[in-house]
Amino acid sequence: MNNFSYQLYSSRNFQPLSKTLKMLGELGYVQVEGYGALFEGIDDLATLKADLNANNLHMASGHISLESLENDVQSVLELTKTFSIEAIYCPHLVEEDRPTTSKGWRDFGARLQATSKPYTDAGLIFGWHNHDFEFVATDDGHIPMDLILDGGPDITWEADIAWIVRAGGDPFRYIEKYADRISAVHIKDIAKSGENEGEDGWADVGQGTVDWQGLMDALKSTSAKYFIMEHDNPNDATRFAKRSLEAAIKY
Numbered sequence: 001m002n003n004f005s006y007q008l009y010s011s012r013n014f015q016p017l018s019k020t021l022k023m024l025g026e027l028g029y030v031q032v033e034g035y036g037a038l039f040e041g042i043d044d045l046a047t048l049k050a051d052l053n054a055n056n057l058h059m060a061s062g063h064i065s066l067e068s069l070e071n072d073v074q075s076v077l078e079l080t081k082t083f084s085i086e087a088i089y090c091p092h093l094v095e096e097d098r099p100t101t102s103k104g105w106r107d108f109g110a111r112l113q114a115t116s117k118p119y120t121d122a123g124l125i126f127g128w129h130n131h132d133f134e135f136v137a138t139d140d141g142h143i144p145m146d147l148i149l150d151g152g153p154d155i156t157w158e159a160d161i162a163w164i165v166r167a168g169g170d171p172f173r174y175i176e177k178y179a180d181r182i183s184a185v186h187i188k189d190i191a192k193s194g195e196n197e198g199e200d201g202w203a204d205v206g207q208g209t210v211d212w213q214g215l216m217d218a219l220k221s222t223s224a225k226y227f228i229m230e231h232d233n234p235n236d237a238t239r240f241a242k243r244s245l246e247a248a249i250k251y
Contacts, residue, residue: 076088127183
């Protein structure tokens with residue numbers, strides 16, 4: 001038995017969702033992570049919940065947009081109750097809304113801290129999910145990810161390791177530094193240079209260049225609870241899900 005999860009965003013181009021859920025259940029996944037566009041497109045929550053149950057899947061975590069987290073609190077809380085979601089992560093900030101100074105990033109962390117209150121009061125884990133831009137230093141040399149976590153001292157972090165690597169950061173250093181702040185990890189891989197260009201340079205877990213054996217060993221000393229397979233643009237979601245789970249179980 002494993003507790004690996006699957007970010008459903010990976011299968012957004014492979015509809016219907018019911019087919020993906022059946023595939024994941026058959027492969028042995030027990031958890032999934034939802035995402036904003038999926039939630040916004042759900043017309044029948046009961047049917048989705050039934051599909052999850054039929055395939056022995058639990059939507060343990062979800063990505064919710066900042067706009068929804070701030071402006072639709074009750075709806076988000078109802079969503080978490082419907083699916084028994086345990087952890088929610090704010091997943092992204094569009095470029096035009098990103099701070100350009102260290103103070104701006106620290107203030108953004110404080111904004112997330114304030115946003116988190118009704119959710120943590122309800123017993124949910126609340127965190128930020130990174131991409132690469134949080135690891136590009138500000139003009140005065142500070143790393144936005146550090147500033148976000150400094151400004152929001154009680155929020156957790158869903159660490160997307162491959163994006164740290166793509167930004168030129170050292171994931172091992174951040175794992176050690178924020179061991180008690182990491183509540184979830186996105187497990188995805190990066191293809192060798194020049195390979196998988198049709199998949200935006202990503203790879204199935206264990207088929208690329210990221211040291212996942214070493215990383216999983218390092219993550220054992222953190223507070224990470226959720227380990228979520230993700231591929232931003234696979235050309236075969238079943239292949240990705242199968243090969244990645246087979247690799248991760250060995251770690």
